Structure formats: structure tokens, C-alpha cells
Amino acid sequence: MAKMLGIMFEGMTVSLEVFFLTLLFALPLALPAAFGRMSKNWALRKLVTLYLLVMRGTPLILQLIFIYFAPKYFFRLLFESFSGFIESEGFWNSLRFLLSWDRFTAVIIAFVLNYAAYFAEIYRGGIEAIPRGQYEAAKVLGFTGSQTFVRIILPQVLKRILPAAANEIITLVKDTALAQVIGVAELFHAAQNASAREFSTLPIFVAGVFYFFMNWAVSYALTRCEKKLSYYS
């Protein structure tokens, strides 16, 4: 039992790494994506719309597999097509290095790309919900465009999007379980291993308790944030 818990704590550490790294990169990356989606530039807007469509329109589990394996297939394709022309072994070795990432990196890339798409749409909703009068008041008072966004618009956007973002963040905790599909030893992976070894479903349910407590903590933190921003309406 102690050994099982030890392995599961290790798995939980990996899950938490995926969770925090995803938030760390996806939350900022979603902002330029949201701007791209609202851009007046037709090409940029269509490009970002396509990105959002693909990311939100296909299963995350499939995206994980794709991002992990696609570069390897791509390398093989290049190698088979061009190894006759380029015989330098050093060249192919460095290309192979460039076109491969380990499982964990692939997981982070896939999660960041996927979650940034959802956050981008949440940001866009928040930004578009700010009344025009706020921009007009800022302009009349002489604020620059960036001052207006950072000091006037963004703080109000954060308050508005917090409940929707909280939903996504809680889903992310549970989605980290998908990382096992390309063999990353996160919490659910560890639980399944332990379950197979001990011929018992108990570890799976213990993992459930772990997820529950992680999300309890996340909910608590997010509720605190909402309360902190509730000083105005």
C-alpha cells in the first residue's frame, strides 16, 4: 500500500507539472490568439480561426498522438526521399535530433496548443463584452492604446472571464490523465500500472480521490480570486 501510494505521488507530480506548465504557456499564448481572431487582417483572422477550429474540433488525445509521432514520420519521409542526395550522416543525425522531442515535451506542446485555443475564445468573449464607452472615456482622457488595454480593459476582462476560465482550468486537471496515451507516467498511468500489478481496481479509485483533492484546491484558489475581484460590479 505504501509503495502504491509512493508511485502514485510520483505520478501526481508529473500530472501537476503538466498542469502548471500548460497554464504557464497557454494563458499568455491565448492573448495573441484572441487578438488574431479579432484582427482586421483577413488572412490572420482566417489563419487563427482555422487553428481554433482544428484544436477545438479534434480530440486532445488524438492531438497528443499526432504531435508526438508526426515529426518522426516526417523525418522518415525526408530520409527516404533524400538520403540518396545528401549522404552526410551528421546532417541526418542533427535533423533527426531537431525533429524529435521526448514524450513529456510532446505532451506540453499538445496541451498548450489545445488549451490556448479554448482560453483564446474565453479572452475574446471577455474583451468583446467590455462596453465601447470604456474605450471612448480612455481615449478622451488621453490614454494611449496600450495604456487603455493594460490599465482599463484587461483588469475588467479578467474579472469577467474568471468563471469561464475556472471551468477550463478544472477540466485541465482531469485532462492531464490523457498524457498516458503516449506513455507519460502521470497519475492515472501510475494507478493503472498499480492496478494491473495488484489485480485490484483500488488504485484507480485512489487516483480518483487524488484528482478530487487537486481540484478542490484549484476551486478554492479560483474562488478566492473571484472574491478578490468582487469589490466592484
Next chain:
Amino acid sequence: MDTSEVIKIEGLRKSFGSLAVLKDISFSVQRGEVVAVIGPSGSGKSTLLRCVNHLELVEAGSIRISDSVMVKDGVYAHADILRSACLKTGLVFQNFNLFPHFSVLRNITEAQVRVLRRKPAQAKERAMSLLEKMGLVDKAASYPCELSGGQQQRVCIARALALDPEVLFFDEPTSALDPELTGEILKVIRKLAEEKMTMVIVTHEMAFARDVADRALFMDGGRFVEEGGAAELLDNPQQERTKAFLRRFGGQ
């Protein structure tokens, strides 16, 4: 350049799509003058104010604010000149547009500090003296959502005044308020008029316009139909259109 004219507008034209909203508008405002702009809804009064405050772009004509030429024959000045021209005007909105996430005090100090680069202590001092004038010293730490409409509008006026504009525009400042709160705002505007603040007020408060304004402009269909001394124009209009408009108000 005659700088006793704070605002000089010539041949202004503006349309939304195929709808011409301003058709060849010209007028000027002298320093210390209070001008009331009256007229039916959709006559272009608000659009005119928004054009002068650079919230809408004009298609033709010229706008000069004090010594800054904002638009000359439909061509806009460089962004720096536009910004400095805009800082010479203040605008009070119909629906206040206070920043909800800032306290009353910070609503008034933020632009002073960020735009005019005043020291925070100096900005606060200016804000507090304005709040005192508005009778809102005890609300400095409150948030806009905790104030009545009349109080919010007074904060909006203080916010505009804090940047020391040369002219203050009011876009139907009492339209969102009930009669009792309207009185509060009119009192504040009257006080500013006594201090010789240059003001252009778009309003439906005819009695107030007659009382506080030096001059009145009646606007309809994107043109000035009639212009004259406020009391004269409102009591004894010459144009049929003005008479018809004022008759409806007189009935109240």
C-alpha cells in the same frame, strides 16, 4: 490665429454610410462662453460633439481647438498633435463611462498621473479639491457602482476637469438621470459657468439652457437651423422648425 476662439469649426461633414449626419457645420466658441446645442434626437448633436472629441472621423471640414489644428479641410493632423488637441477638451458622457474597477479617487487621478505625468501626491490633491467642489469628498474611496447616477456624473465631470481642459463638452449629461438628480448636475454646471469655464452643452433641458447658456444653437437634420442668444432663441424663435420643436417642450 484668433485664440479668443477656443473652438473653430468650418464646413464639417460626416455621414454614416449613405446617411449624411452632419451637413456643412460651422461654428466657433469664444473663451468663457457657454453654448447650448438643442434639437431633436437624430439631428446630429451628439455626432458633432463626438467629432470634435475625435471619437468619430469627419469627411470634410476643419476643426481647430485653441491653437491646435486637428483637421484641416478633411485632413487629420499627425497623431501627436491630435492627442494634444484632444487633451484641450474634456467630455462628459451621457452614461458616465467611469472606470468601474477604480475607486472614485483613482478615476480622477489615473489620467493625471499616466497622461499628464503629474506626481501622484499632486494628482491626489487636485482630485480631492475637485471632489470637494462636487460635494463628494466622503466618496473618494468608494467605487462607481456604490454611487447614485448623479454622483457618478459629478465624478465624471471631476475626472474631465482634472486634466485642466480649455473647453468642456457635455453630451446630454442629465438624460440618464431622474429630475431630482438632474438638479444636482445642473447646479454643478451652473457653478462652472460662473467660474467662466468654456462649455458646450448638448441638452434637452430647455429651461436650464436658457438660464445658463450665453448662446444657443438649434440643430436639425445635420444643420444649424437657428442660432442666437440663448434666452432670445428659446423665448422668441424665428424659424418655423425651431418654433415647432420648442412648442412641444413648452407644452410640458
